[in-house]
Amino acid sequence: MRFLLLIALVGCTAPPGREPVVLRIALWGPLGELAPTATEPGLASVAQPWVYDRLVTIDASGNLKPVLAASIERVSNQQMRIELRLDATFSDGAPVTESDVVRSLESAGLSAVPGEGALVVESRQPGLPIDALLLQAHIFRESHGRNLGSGPFAVTLQSESELRLTRRSPRPGRVNEIRLIAYKTPRDAFAHTLKGDANLIFDIEPRSLEFFRDVPSLQVFHGAGRSTDAIIFNPAVSRADRRQLAEALSSPQLRELAYGAGECAEPGAAPRNDVSLNSGPVLRILSWGTFERLALAARRILARRGGEIVHVTPQEALSRIASGAFDVVTGRPLRWPPSSMALVWRTGGPYNIFGYSNPTFDDAVDRADWAAAEAALANDPPAAFLCTHDQLAVVDARIMNPKLGPYDTLETLPEWEVAR
Amino acid sequence: MTRRRIALLLTALVAASGVLPLLLLAMFGLQILRQRGERASQEALHAIATQAAARIGTYIAQQREMLRTIGTAVADEADAARRLADVSLDAPSLGKLRLVSAETPARELPRMLSAAQIASALRANEVASETYIAELSPAMDVCVPSGKPGRAVCATLDLLELQRQVQRIRVGEQGYALAFDRTGRLVAAGSGAMRAAVLSGEPVAESPLASGLVKGTPAPTRLRSGDGRDVLAGWASLADLGWSIAVEQPAEEALRGARTALKFLASGAVLTLLISIAIGSAFARRMLTALELEERFRTAGRIAAGVTHDLGHRLTILQQIEQLAAMNDADYLPRIRESLAAEVATLRRFVADFSDLTREAKPADFLPIELNAFAESVRLGAQGYAKEANVAVEVERAPSDLWVRGDRYLLERAALNLTRNAIEASKPGSAVRLRIERSNGAAVLAVEDRGPGIAPDRIATLFESFSSTKRTGVHLGMGLPNVRRIAVAHGGTVSVKSKPGQGSTFSLSLPVNGDQSSSPLTPATMP
Numbered sequence: 001m002r003f004l005l006l007i008a009l010v011g012c013t014a015p016p017g018r019e020p021v022v023l024r025i026a027l028w029g030p031l032g033e034l035a036p037t038a039t040e041p042g043l044a045s046v047a048q049p050w051v052y053d054r055l056v057t058i059d060a061s062g063n064l065k066p067v068l069a070a071s072i073e074r075v076s077n078q079q080m081r082i083e084l085r086l087d088a089t090f091s092d093g094a095p096v097t098e099s100d101v102v103r104s105l106e107s108a109g110l111s112a113v114p115g116e117g118a119l120v121v122e123s124r125q126p127g128l129p130i131d132a133l134l135l136q137a138h139i140f141r142e143s144h145g146r147n148l149g150s151g152p153f154a155v156t157l158q159s160e161s162e163l164r165l166t167r168r169s170p171r172p173g174r175v176n177e178i179r180l181i182a183y184k185t186p187r188d189a190f191a192h193t194l195k196g197d198a199n200l201i202f203d204i205e206p207r208s209l210e211f212f213r214d215v216p217s218l219q220v221f222h223g224a225g226r227s228t229d230a231i232i233f234n235p236a237v238s239r240a241d242r243r244q245l246a247e248a249l250s251s252p253q254l255r256e257l258a259y260g261a262g263e264c265a266e267p268g269a270a271p272r273n274d275v276s277l278n279s280g281p282v283l284r285i286l287s288w289g290t291f292e293r294l295a296l297a298a299r300r301i302l303a304r305r306g307g308e309i310v311h312v313t314p315q316e317a318l319s320r321i322a323s324g325a326f327d328v329v330t331g332r333p334l335r336w337p338p339s340s341m342a343l344v345w346r347t348g349g350p351y352n353i354f355g356y357s358n359p360t361f362d363d364a365v366d367r368a369d370w371a372a373a374e375a376a377l378a379n380d381p382p383a384a385f386l387c388t389h390d391q392l393a394v395v396d397a398r399i400m401n402p403k404l405g406p407y408d409t410l411e412t413l414p415e416w417e418v419a420r
Numbered sequence: 421m422t423r424r425r426i427a428l429l430l431t432a433l434v435a436a437s438g439v440l441p442l443l444l445l446a447m448f449g450l451q452i453l454r455q456r457g458e459r460a461s462q463e464a465l466h467a468i469a470t471q472a473a474a475r476i477g478t479y480i481a482q483q484r485e486m487l488r489t490i491g492t493a494v495a496d497e498a499d500a501a502r503r504l505a506d507v508s509l510d511a512p513s514l515g516k517l518r519l520v521s522a523e524t525p526a527r528e529l530p531r532m533l534s535a536a537q538i539a540s541a542l543r544a545n546e547v548a549s550e551t552y553i554a555e556l557s558p559a560m561d562v563c564v565p566s567g568k569p570g571r572a573v574c575a576t577l578d579l580l581e582l583q584r585q586v587q588r589i590r591v592g593e594q595g596y597a598l599a600f601d602r603t604g605r606l607v608a609a610g611s612g613a614m615r616a617a618v619l620s621g622e623p624v625a626e627s628p629l630a631s632g633l634v635k636g637t638p639a640p641t642r643l644r645s646g647d648g649r650d651v652l653a654g655w656a657s658l659a660d661l662g663w664s665i666a667v668e669q670p671a672e673e674a675l676r677g678a679r680t681a682l683k684f685l686a687s688g689a690v691l692t693l694l695i696s697i698a699i700g701s702a703f704a705r706r707m708l709t710a711l712e713l714e715e716r717f718r719t720a721g722r723i724a725a726g727v728t729h730d731l732g733h734r735l736t737i738l739q740q741i742e743q744l745a746a747m748n749d750a751d752y753l754p755r756i757r758e759s760l761a762a763e764v765a766t767l768r769r770f771v772a773d774f775s776d777l778t779r780e781a782k783p784a785d786f787l788p789i790e791l792n793a794f795a796e797s798v799r800l801g802a803q804g805y806a807k808e809a810n811v812a813v814e815v816e817r818a819p820s821d822l823w824v825r826g827d828r829y830l831l832e833r834a835a836l837n838l839t840r841n842a843i844e845a846s847k848p849g850s851a852v853r854l855r856i857e858r859s860n861g862a863a864v865l866a867v868e869d870r871g872p873g874i875a876p877d878r879i880a881t882l883f884e885s886f887s888s889t890k891r892t893g894v895h896l897g898m899g900l901p902n903v904r905r906i907a908v909a910h911g912g913t914v915s916v917k918s919k920p921g922q923g924s925t926f927s928l929s930l931p932v933n934g935d936q937s938s939s940p941l942t943p944a945t946m947p
Contacts, residue, residue: 186556187619194616208556210583211619215612257509296509309505 021398021418022177025410026189026198031182034155034163036138036147037107043182044163049411050178051091051165052138052149055082055101055121060224060406062337064131068096068139068150075120077129077368083118090141091154091168100141108137127346129368131339135407152414153178173417175399193218193394202393202409205290206263212394219397222390223404225265226340227332229258229291231298232383234327235356241280242381245328248277249301249384257297264387282307283327288317291330294386298328321353329354335388337407338370345382356382426708431700435693443689450682457678458652461669462641465591465654469667472589472597473656476582480560480661483513483577484546488564491573495519495566504573515576520563522570530561530574538563541572551579551607553619558583558607583608583618595669598646600630602662606646611668613647626653630664633657639664642671730770737763776833776902781909786825788933791863792817794828795854798835798865802852805840810848813839816855822863824930826910831930834906834914837899838867838926845871845924862912862929873920882916903928 025046032042036052049057055069066072068088073081088096098114105112105121110133112119123130140147148154157164163180170176181198183189190211193201199218212218231249233242255264284307287295292311299306307327312320320326334340334351342365343349347357358380364372391404400417404410490511494503504517520529522542529538532549541547541563549561557580563572582599586608589597596610604627606617617624624646629639639655651668652675658664672679741759744752795815806813824831835854842852846869855866874882883904900914903926907914911931918924 187553190556191616191619194612194619205556207580210580210587211556211615212612213587214610215615218612293509296506300506300509 020177021175021396022179023175023200023396023399023413024179024181024198026181026183026193026201028183028186028189031161031163031180034158036104036140036149044158044180046408046410047153047155047163047165047178047180048138049151049408050153050414051151051155052140052147053088053151054135054138055084055105056134057411058131058135058337058407064134068101071118073118077366079120079122080130080134081118081120082112088150090143090148090150092143092148094141094143094148096139096141096150101139103141104139105137109133110137125350127342127362127366128349129339129342129365131337131368132343135337135339167414173420175413175416175418178413199396200393200410202391202404204392204394206389206392209392209394217397218394219399219402220392220394221402221404222392223409224336224406225388225391226334226336226405226407227388228335228385229294229330229332229387229389230383230385231285231294231328232331232333232354233381234324234329235354235382236324237283237327239380243379244277245283245302246381246384249298250386251301254297254301255387257300258294259387259389263389265390266386266388277303277305280305281327285309286317286320286326286329287311288314288330294330298330318353324355331383333383335385338373339365339368341365341370341373341377345377354382358382426704428701428704430704430708431697434700434704435697438696440693443693446685446689450678450685453681454675454678457675458642458671461652461674462654465595465652465667465669465674466641466656467654468589468591469597469654469656469665472586472599472667473658473663473665475585476599476663476665477658477660479582479585480577484548484562484564486511487514487517487562487573487575487577488546490514490517491564492567495568495571495573513578513581515559515578517573517575519566520572520574530563530576532561533563533574538572541565541574542570544569544572550603551601551605553621554578556619558618579607586610589667591667591669592673594673595667598624598626598630598666598668600627600664600666602631602634604628604631607663611645611647614645617646626666626668629655630666633664634662639666734763734767734770773898773902776830777898779827779830781827781830781906786827786910789824789826789828789831791822791824791856791865791930794831794835795856795865798832798839799854801832801836802839802843806843806852809843809846811843811846812851813843814851814853816853818856818858822856822858823933824863824910825933826930827906830906831910831928834903834928835865835867837903838914838928841899842867842869842871842924842926845869847871858932859929861932863932864927864929866925866927868923868925870923873922874916874918874924875920879916879918883914 027043027046029043032044034042034044034047034051036048053068055067056064056072057067059065064072066085068085070083070085075081084096084098084101086095090096090100098119101119102112102114105119106124109123109125109128110121110130111124112121114120121130121134123133125133138149140149142148152167152169153165154168155163156166161182165178165180167174167176181192183192186208189198189201190208192198194211194215196217204212209220212220231245233245237245255266283302283305285295285299285302287309288311292309295309295311299309317329321329333344344351345356345358345361346352346365347359347362358376360379361373361376364370364376391409393402393404393409395402398419400419402416403412405412490504490507494500494507497503500519504519507517508515516530518524518528520538520541530549532552533541533547537547537549544565546564547562551558551560553559554576557578559579560577561574562577563574566573586597586599587610589610597608598606598610598614599608601607604623605621606614606624606627609615609618614624616622625644626639626646629637629643633639633655634657639653641653641655643651643653645651645653645668650671652671653666653668655667656665737759741756741763744759745756792815795817799813799815802813839852839854846852850870853866853868855864855868857864857866883900904914907928907930912929914926914928916924916926
């Protein structure tokens with residue numbers, strides 16, 4: 001009898017559980033405060049897609065997918081008719097209501113009018129496609145001074161150096177706790193990741209991957225980049241000159257010089273020797289951040305026209321760009337999804353800090369004709385688009401299906417599976 | 421001792437004398453093998469470290485040579501600054517190339533070179549900083565003469581390639597290389613777990629060993645590494661740079677070959693031992709069976725001889741009685757009756773001796789027996805015999821009750837046997853003493869006589885079967901062997917002390933069974 005009781009006891013005792021995987025994400029720079037709107041820049045915005053749902057997101061092919069929306073119907077490039085899901089709730093349990101959605105959309109530069117069981121959503125910023133604005137609109141509700149979201153995670157702790165998020169309804173085999181840890185420098189972030197204090201780090205330059213090779217507890221993964229390294233021209237430079245410069249600079253030779261072989265997603269092309277730069281003014285090259293080498297390579301390609309390289313801080317670069325005090329400047333403008341081009345290059349677009357204006361491009365954007373928009377940019381180039389890098393990240397080896405993108409870098413994290 | 425136990429004992433002796441020395445020899449050989457394996461691994465690691473050091477030294481020397489060449493070629497040109505800056509496009513390991521002179525603003529000087537080093541560089545000396553981490557890769561600031569007085573060409577050597585080289589060094593599955601600078605700072609690590617120290621600059625376990633090596637202190641070839649594992653290590657140093665290279669391999673992996681051989685040979689030895697035990701056991705048992713059979717025949721012969729002798733003697737007497745009876749003389753009737761009674765008594769004892777041999781002691785049937793009372797019982801049992809021999813039997817009791825467990829009948833047979841022997845050996849008018857005592861934790865019944873004693877050469881075989889020398893026609897020579905059999909069956913012993921002319925003492929020792937005074941089976945209550 002005692003034996004039977006022992007067997008029953010052993011049989012009923014749960015096996016010792018494994019330590020749940022907590023993702024500790026190493027970041028460098030100020031963490032800032034997590035907010036549904038992009039009013040306060042900071043690294044905490046990485047957590048936006050886990051805490052705040054959008055009405056729609058985008059798949060790898062660039063098509064909109066409903067999230068909080070039950071259905072989407074495009075009325076025009078500026079207008080959509082969206083039915084809401086009825087089952088969504090905020091992290092305090094309150095249902096997501098139509099008025100919460102309207103208020104959230106309005107704070108993202110959209111207007112939403114209820115009618116016939118759906119919302120008619122429209123861009124309030126003329127010329128900006130509704131797709132691009134919807135992708136930036138997170139749905140939230142203010143409660144006791146906090147902005148609550150309806151995403152799978154909720155903030156449980158926020159300090160100057162750490163943001164802790166917990167899954168609202170824990171799921172077996174998934175990550176249920178995330179911590180964003182802000183370090184002062186990339187070196188600190190790398191060192192702490194190698195030491196095991198953090199187990200996810202992203203936005204890594206290819207050359208820095210060396211440090212993570214053959215570390216058994218970590219794995220490297222990557223995803224398609226959304227931005228392209230570019231040499232952006234001052235719009236004051238003539239169109240003809242910009243075309244010539246763009247053609248000369250968009251060469252495999254420059255890519256090879258600046259990045260080495262195989263670093264860019266752009267297809268390799270046979271070197272062109274027929275591109276020669278006509279005489280023209282010497283161009284000062286404004287450079288910042290990690291673009292030092294790109295600036296040197298551009299100057300070599302520009303040959304006689306390559307002028308002084310001025311390497312400055314990002315803030316100084318922004319200031320010089322705003323005042324037009326540059327001939328060409330290194331940068332990494334958004335290239336995907338196609339609608340995001342409007343944000344950067346449309347006349348008056350929110351990220352169009354360069355003052356570029358191209359009516360043909362604007363018209364194509366208004367028609368949501370992205371191929372025509374691309375062609376318009378090629379015809380009157382604002383920049384020489386050079387190299388699209390893969391996004392690189394390193395994560396705990398126990399994560400089975402890590403993935404970057406397609407829109408927000410870590411947006412699929414809530415679905416990552418953990419090895420049991 | 422059973423045949424099986426004897427067989428096992430024999431086998432163990434054979435195994436111990438044959439296989440164990442071989443086993444010890446094998447262990448000794450394997451220990452040597454392991455030591456040599458460790459030494460060979462350490463030598464191999466040292467060779468790899470030396471090669472790596474040479475390669476790293478060459479790489480650094482090439483970079484500096486390239487810088488010198490560029491500096492000399494470009495420094496005089498009008499657009500020297502731009503051309504120097506462009507160099508890093510073609511030579512990615514040379515960064516931030518610039519001309520440095522006394523007029524160069526402090527913010528544009530190489531940040532890891534001291535003012536004294538810069539001054540030395542401007543005096544046409546080559547200077548280099550210690551390594552540091554710049555933009556996530558190890559780096560070193562170097563200035564070389566430009567060929568013009570008061571000007572030097574300076575650059576930051578990007579040592580990422582060095583990191584790559586070190587990471588590419590693999591020994592086995594888990595072996596790796598580490599590079600340390602003069603101060604013991606880890607500048608490149610093949611072990612992922614230790615790479616954090618490259619970035620943080622924190623010392624690792626090997627750091628003091630590395631800086632010691634540069635100063636001439638030999639570094640150990642077996643140590644606990646920075647990631648906490650027991651490793652074998654090979655060391656090499658770069659005298660020019662003051663760097664040291666360690667190539668480490670976890671001892672477990674490095675000695676896996678020797679350990680596998682050890683396990684294999686140990687398994688083989690154990691297997692051999694088991695096989696030899698199995699074979700030895702089988703042979704020993706067969707031999708013992710044959711010996712036992714032979715011994716049985718021999719015993720049967722000896723019994724037959726004894727029986728023939730004794731019964732023959734009895735037959736002779738019975739024939740004489742028969743002849744006496746045939747005379748039909750009434751006067752002989754009393755004598756005939758007495759003789760027949762005596763012969764019947766003798767034959768009865770004869771049969772009783774045989775009967776004792778057939779009774780086995782079964783521990784399950786043992787009962788508590790108080791030895792003082794038991795001795796009294798024996799005395800009474802021997803009283804008739806003693807009276808005939810005109811010998812007194814006395815009991816000397818122990819100061820307190822002394823309990824044993826046993827088969828009362830068998831113990832009584834054994835005690836009576838010893839007592840009768842003592843009576844037979846005693847002169848008429850003397851006494852036999854039954855002494856009860858506790859000695860060395862055992863309960864002892866000693867039977868003492870004052871007879872002629874036993875010759876010393878007889879004592880050794882006294883308890884062997886059919887060794888009686890009395891041969892009076894009433895002894896089979898089974899008495900004392902049977903006493904010993906009974907004693908052993910009770911977990912006890914029987915021994916003898918004798919001095920010729922002074923008498924003998926036979927001691928029957930039995931395990932004490934504690935205080936049984938409360939037992940219901942005290943002699944008073946026993947049937």
